[in-house]
Amino acid sequence: MISVLLVDDHELVRAGIRRILxxxxxxxxxxxxxxxxxxxKWCRSNRVDVVLMDMNMPGIGGLEATRKIVRYNPDSRIIMLTIHTENPLPAKVMQAGASGYLSKGAAPQEMINAIRAVYSGQRYIASDIAQQMALSQIEPDKAETPFSCLSERELQIMLMxxxxxxxxxxxxxxxxxxxxxxxxxxRMFSKLNISGDVELTHLAIRHGMLNAESLINSEKCV
Structure with a gap:
């Protein structure tokens, strides 16, 4: 039996995934x-086989949570389930220790396949995201976004x-x-050639790193 932890700040999303599983x-x-x-905290107190992790949440978010969980237990199997599929997020998430990366638009069967794959010790990246990552290696100039130059920590702080x-x-x-x-x-502002948080937010929206829903939710949490 594969045990799964659901991590998402939207109760409806968790309820939908729970009903599927x-x-x-x-x-x-x-x-x-x-x-x-x-x-x-949950992963330090309980045993679980697979964590389905959202990226954008109040607090430390999914990227930092992934890093902390893997640091505590290197064998953790975490699948990032997110709306964000643009470079450089998938690569950064996998570098942080995740075992899988899926879009929230994925079909239920693909999510199930991903859970079974990472449980068996494989890595699982949705085919369209994997293709994008592969193309970024072949044609880096075409695949890069301004955020590709950021370190993992800079990217985490940018999202926050x-x-x-x-x-x-x-x-x-x-x-x-x-x-x-x-x-x-x-340092991030210098790399991105911007001067403040407002410009950063506009740049993130323009390059698909932030959507309207995320912006509305962040305003509610402030």
């Missing part, structure tokens, strides 16, 4: 949490800023000093 023989939902921090989180909040959640967060922030 409840009908699948050999898979059971072991738990549900609504943020990255609780996912980390565009969700409306302040430097002090980010520093607390990532266990970094405000000075260190600001250093990453200004």
């Amino acid at each position: 409840e009908d699948i023989k050999g898979i059971r939902v072991a738990g549900e949490v609504n943020c990255g921090e609780d996912a980390v 800023i565009t969700r409306g989180q302040k430097v002090t909040e980010i520093s607390e959640q990532l266990n970094l000093s405000p000075k260190t967060v600001n250093s990453y922030r200004y």
